[in-house]
Amino acid sequence: MPVHAELDRLDDGDLADISGQGGIYLSGDISINENGGPIQNTYFGSCSEAEKRCGARIAYRLKEDGGWMVLDDIRGKFSFEGLTLRVRAIDSGFGGDGTLFNRDVLEIGLPNIVRYDSVQFKLATSSTARPTDPGFQQTDIFSVEMQGDVVLEGNLLVFPTGNP
Template identity: 40%
Template sequence: MRSTYLGLALLFMAGPVLAELRPLAEDELQGISGQAGLSISASLNFAANPAQTRCPGGCGTRVAIQPANSSGFIVLDNIQGTFGFEGLSFDIVTIDSGYGGEGAAFNASAMRLGLTDASFNNARVTLAGSNSATSGGVGFQQTDLLTYQINGDVRINGSLYLFATP
């Protein structure tokens, strides 16, 4: 056990010794290629909490969004199952072509969120309207609009573009 701790300590101490940070000249930068943006991978497991008794067997995760100038909430409730993805990319792109000619007319930047190898497994989610961000409590009211449930796997790939508005 001591040898494991000693090995980890030496590894952490040796890292800074091998690292070198230095400014690069313009001609050196020209020879470097890479990928712009940010990439993230995750696996999330949303399990029911038996202490939340308003759902049979317990409730899953709850996400509440309050639109501007509204007293109510749009709710994704009782989220259960496994969600994972191998790559979530985030970058800024210029749309100046494509989209049936509308890209050239748009000619502006957009934020692109891309999912690579995303999947849902045995998932459940309820779309609802509510008067409260949190569930339960005095005066709590919620209207369930739609419940989506899958038993098995769903695979997703694609990009979501977000555009700035004036």
């Protein structure tokens, strides 16, 4: 027996009575030059003895006219299940600062378990964002190598900067 249904347009008044959840739920694996061998994705370097750079790089400035902090030579495999992304309104809390802020932020919900496999990276300071920029000088602070599982809890809030 065939069934038919009619679609009707909903106006703002009809939608005001409907509630739900919005956001994105992510699961996956990220691999960056995972094995460190000579046959790798050339975007992140070849990891050969002749190659000085091997892996991804994240550079960020703490001040507009300051130097750069970097996570450099990031490689390995990251697996996660249940990472969530949504927009959250901050209009209260934070010791009274939330009321003054009164804007939306990006909320990254951390999953219960993140798995690492052969993860390596360096924490460093740098004179430039990219190693190919003129005048590049870098000071490595320490290197990290990780194996196993890490339990993450809570939410990471990403606040916008500048005027709304």
